[in-house]
Amino acid sequence: MSPKNDETTSNPLSRKLQKVLSLxxxxxPDLIVALKGLSDVVSTNNLRTRRNLRGDxxxxxxxxxxxxxxxxxxxxxxxxxxxxxxxxxxxxxRVMTTELAxxxxxxxxxxxxxxxxxxxxxxxxxxxxxxxxxxxxxxxSPQQAAVLKRSDxxxxxxxTVLDRVRTIHQDCKILLxxxxxxxxxxxxxxxxxxxxxxxxxxxWTQNECRRLTSDIPEPSASLKQGFLxxxxxxxxxxxxxxxxxxxxxxxxxRMFINSLTRGGPGGTPKPxxxxxxDPIRYGGDMLAWLHQTIASERDLLISFLPSKETVLTVxxxxxxxxxxxxxxxxxxIINNTDDCITLLQISNIIQFYLSTIxxxxxxxxxxxTLISELNLQCRKQFNRHFALSxxxxxxxxxxxxxxxxxxSAFQEALHLLKIILNTHDVSVVPDVxxxxxxxxxxxxxxxxxxxxxxxxxxxxxxVDNAVYIINLVSCLYNVLAMYENTDKTLELLQHKIDEELxxxxxxxxxxxxxxxxxxxxxxxxxxxxSVVASKLDQALLNSEVLxxxxxxxxxxLRHRNAVWRGASEQFIKVYSTLIQSPSNEGILLKSADQISxxxx
Amino acid sequence: MAANPYNYSYIFKYIIIGDMGVGKxxxxxxxxxxxxxxxxxxxxxxxxxxxxxxxxxxKIKLQIWDTAGQxxxxxxxxxxYRGAAGALMVYDITRRSTYNHLSSWLTDARNLxxxxxxxxxxxxxxxxxxxxxxxxxxxxxxxxxxGLIFLETSARTGENVEEAFLETARRIYQSIQDGxxxxxxxxxxxxxxxxxxxxxxxxxxxxxxNCSC
Ligand SMILES: Nc1nc2c(ncn2[C@@H]2O[C@H](COP(=O)(O)OP(=O)(O)OP(=O)(O)O)[C@@H](O)[C@H]2O)c(=O)[nH]1
Ligand SMILES: [Mg+2]
Numbered sequence: 001m002s003p004k005n006d007e008t009t010s011n012p013l014s015r016k017l018q019k020v021l022s023l024x025x026x027x028x029p030d031l032i033v034a035l036k037g038l039s040d041v042v043s044t045n046n047l048r049t050r051r052n053l054r055g056d057x058x059x060x061x062x063x064x065x066x067x068x069x070x071x072x073x074x075x076x077x078x079x080x081x082x083x084x085x086x087x088x089x090x091x092x093x094r095v096m097t098t099e100l101a102x103x104x105x106x107x108x109x110x111x112x113x114x115x116x117x118x119x120x121x122x123x124x125x126x127x128x129x130x131x132x133x134x135x136x137x138x139x140x141s142p143q144q145a146a147v148l149k150r151s152d153x154x155x156x157x158x159x160t161v162l163d164r165v166r167t168i169h170q171d172c173k174i175l176l177x178x179x180x181x182x183x184x185x186x187x188x189x190x191x192x193x194x195x196x197x198x199x200x201x202x203x204w205t206q207n208e209c210r211r212l213t214s215d216i217p218e219p220s221a222s223l224k225q226g227f228l229x230x231x232x233x234x235x236x237x238x239x240x241x242x243x244x245x246x247x248x249x250x251x252x253x254r255m256f257i258n259s260l261t262r263g264g265p266g267g268t269p270k271p272x273x274x275x276x277x278d279p280i281r282y283g284g285d286m287l288a289w290l291h292q293t294i295a296s297e298r299d300l301l302i303s304f305l306p307s308k309e310t311v312l313t314v315x316x317x318x319x320x321x322x323x324x325x326x327x328x329x330x331x332x333i334i335n336n337t338d339d340c341i342t343l344l345q346i347s348n349i350i351q352f353y354l355s356t357i358x359x360x361x362x363x364x365x366x367x368x369t370l371i372s373e374l375n376l377q378c379r380k381q382f383n384r385h386f387a388l389s390x391x392x393x394x395x396x397x398x399x400x401x402x403x404x405x406x407x408s409a410f411q412e413a414l415h416l417l418k419i420i421l422n423t424h425d426v427s428v429v430p431d432v433x434x435x436x437x438x439x440x441x442x443x444x445x446x447x448x449x450x451x452x453x454x455x456x457x458x459x460x461x462x463v464d465n466a467v468y469i470i471n472l473v474s475c476l477y478n479v480l481a482m483y484e485n486t487d488k489t490l491e492l493l494q495h496k497i498d499e500e501l502x503x504x505x506x507x508x509x510x511x512x513x514x515x516x517x518x519x520x521x522x523x524x525x526x527x528x529x530s531v532v533a534s535k536l537d538q539a540l541l542n543s544e545v546l547x548x549x550x551x552x553x554x555x556x557l558r559h560r561n562a563v564w565r566g567a568s569e570q571f572i573k574v575y576s577t578l579i580q581s582p583s584n585e586g587i588l589l590k591s592a593d594q595i596s597x598x599x600x
Numbered sequence: 601m602a603a604n605p606y607n608y609s610y611i612f613k614y615i616i617i618g619d620m621g622v623g624k625x626x627x628x629x630x631x632x633x634x635x636x637x638x639x640x641x642x643x644x645x646x647x648x649x650x651x652x653x654x655x656x657x658x659k660i661k662l663q664i665w666d667t668a669g670q671x672x673x674x675x676x677x678x679x680x681y682r683g684a685a686g687a688l689m690v691y692d693i694t695r696r697s698t699y700n701h702l703s704s705w706l707t708d709a710r711n712l713x714x715x716x717x718x719x720x721x722x723x724x725x726x727x728x729x730x731x732x733x734x735x736x737x738x739x740x741x742x743x744x745x746x747g748l749i750f751l752e753t754s755a756r757t758g759e760n761v762e763e764a765f766l767e768t769a770r771r772i773y774q775s776i777q778d779g780x781x782x783x784x785x786x787x788x789x790x791x792x793x794x795x796x797x798x799x800x801x802x803x804x805x806x807x808x809x810n811c812s813c
Contacts (some may be wrong), residue, residue, distance in 0.1 A: 216611060216791045268714045269682045280675060288646075288679030295648055296611075296663065345675070352676055356645055426672035430644040 049097050064541050141464045151200035162197045171596040202236045209244040224304040245314045249321030256322045279333045287353035294360050317363035323370045330374045343382035348427035350375040353430040356550045383444050404553040438485035466504040473497050505566035510547045513570045529587045568599045607689045608652050608659035611791040619698040620669030623724040628666045628756035636756045643668040655769045681712035685790045686768040694731040716781050718771040720749045723751035729753040
């Protein structure tokens with residue numbers, strides 16, 4: 001086809017034709033769309049429409065352009081508006097950026113401040129803790145302080161606060177090491193509060209004590225603690241105790257007088273004074289009453305006083321209250337009694353109560369002193385009345401009979417002694433040495449009895465005198481030997497007996513010498529010896545002549561033997577010298593042994 | 601609740617009498633200490649013990665005076681009968697002589713105490729039944745004839761010891777209720793303490809048991 005091509009190419013029409021012919025119209029999508037669009041625009045395909053087509057299209061195009069223009073102007077407006085806004089926004093952003101920058105710088109400062117404040121807060125917190133701790137340890141609130149000023153009503157709260165004040169005062173010593181001024185100030189405050197508290201407590205205690213006026217009072221529950229606290233203040237405790245003692249003293253005296261004069265309700269038990277005719281019962285009842293009341297009173301005091309010593313002190317003072325009343329009555333008893341046995345019994349009872357009551361009171365308690373004095377007084381009275389009884393007996397001037405037995409006056413004295421010893425023996429003195437008390441008694445009673453015996457014997461011949469005294473003292477000895485703790489006196493009596501026996505032995509010996517006419521050594525000669533020999537022979541036949549007949553009145557066989565033996569021995573000694581004397585030229589034939597045998 | 605030794609509303613005074621060696625001191629000791637004293641020395645004069653008991657919801661302090669039985673103390677011990685609200689008269693069931701002496705003790709008790717004093721007869725050492733010398737029936741009869749309350753006790757085993765002391769207290773309390781015993785007179789042997797002054801907010805103060813509601 002090439003030639004043909006050449007031809008077409010050469011001919012523009014052909015080319016055009018060619019081109020038109022080569023158009024594949026059904027396959028061109030653009031064309032199809034265009035055609036479709038055209039069909040929409042041109043409803044009818046006629047010449048008019050075909051001629052007007054270009055104009056239509058151009059008009060249409062203009063309309064569209066106008067429309068487009070309008071649309072774009074609207075868009076333009078919007079875009080412009082947008083632009084303005086963006087500009088504004090940009091402006092705002094710029095401002096914001098600046099502000100942010102400023103804020104950031106400010107923030108930096110703030111952060112620094114915050115952390116500073118945080119640190120401060122921590123330190124303040126710390127201080128707060130310290131202060132709380134300090135307050136809890138060193139501060140007393142005004143309400144608490146007020147508690148310490150009350151003196152009308154003291155209870156456990158008072159003591160809690162007071163205790164706190166004391167602790168704070170103590171603790172201040174630690175505080176002083178680091179905070180001297182504060183420490184000193186607090187200490188001063190506390191000392192002041194304490195002083196106030198003690199004054200309130202003291203006032204209150206005094207008032208409480210003054211309330212204790214019934215027989216068995218009921219002390220308030222805080223009294224014990226009050227006294228315990230006051231122990232710290234010497235003057236206050238002493239004043240309180242003495243107030244207490246004063247009150248109870250009056251109560252005790254009232255009770256005592258009541259028991260003495262009025263007795264129990266309706267008269268049972270009877271008033272103690274009703275038995276005043278019976279001195280032992282009367283005195284005993286008074287003292288037993290005191291013992292029991294003091295025991296109860298001690299129980300009471302122990303229930304609220306802080307120490308044993310304070311109880312003792314107060315009780316001693318309280319018990320003094322009855323002293324005068326007791327003294328008057330007991331002295332009356334003592335002075336109105338003249339029977340020495342009764343006096344001894346009263347003394348025993350007083351001594352019993354002395355040792356019974358003593359443990360309840362202090363050693364130097366006035367009541368104890370009084371009771372010992374009353375005992376002494378009673379003893380003196382006893383001594384006096386005993387001596388009087390004995391002297392009354394000796395006033396009878398009764399002489400012993402020929403039988404040389406004790407006179408009835410002496411027998412009576414011995415009888416009295418026996419009763420005294422019996423009374424003493426059953427005495428109920430718990431803490432006195434039995435030996436000492438017996439010696440004390442014997443020292444008093446033996447003397448007058450011995451004097452009595454000496455007086456009745458002194459008018460007798462020496463032999464009678466010796467025999468009589470031996471008999472009397474032996475009787476006394478035998479009585480005492482039945483009691484315990486009399487050894488010392490027995491020894492003394494034995495000594496006296498021995499002395500008298502010796503005297504009597506000598507007298508007996510003299511009598512034998514005289515009876516047998518034995519001459520003094522320097523006067524021995526045969527003539528005299530012959531007289532002796534004959535007298536001796538006679539005497540040996542009837543040995544009674546050798547005897548002092550009064551010696552048979554010795555009531556004790558053993559005394560008789562002793563005298564005889566003693567005298568015989570001496571006699572034989574002398575006889576022996578006679579036998580051996582150069583003048584004895586077969587005159588005295590019996591040997592000393594033989595004589596000794598015969599004298600037995 | 602620990603017993604407060606000072607918290608009581610009455611005080612009763614007792615006296616214990618009877619021959620020496622019948623066991624008076626041992627009874628007292630058993631009652632106050634809950635122990636038996638095997639080697640108890642003779643009492644010299646009088647001794648004294650206390651214990652708080654409860655009778656009809658009342659706390660009562662018993663103040664007990666134990667007297668010496670030895671004859672030589674009679675003059676002293678007689679002074680202690682005065683104003684006793686209760687008297688315990690004791691004999692030893694193994695020694696007839698102590699029983700035979702009862703009438704003399706009873707005479708003293710009657711003469712020296714108030715008519716209202718409660719006298720309680722006690723046959724002590726009931727643990728020594730093998731050596732018994734006084735029958736229970738015999739003593740019961742004696743008690744009945746004389747209007748006494750009677751129990752056999754043993755200070756050694758503690759048998760009936762509480763009962764004797766408590767029954768005495770009950771009888772005394774009964775007399776108070778009856779009005780036959782006058783209160784608050786120092787010498788009636790019974791004393792009523794005024795009710796304690798209540799103090800502030802005292803902690804641990806027991807509810808007042810005295811109120812009879
Ligand atoms: N087996 C036995 N022995 C007892 C009993 N009670 C007392 N005894 C013993 O009896 C002896 C005397 O007892 P005390 O209590 O001293 O007698 P008392 O009546 O107080 O004597 P006085 O104080 O002298 O009046 C003691 O050795 C006691 O051990 C008892 O119930 N049984
Ligand atoms: Mg005893």
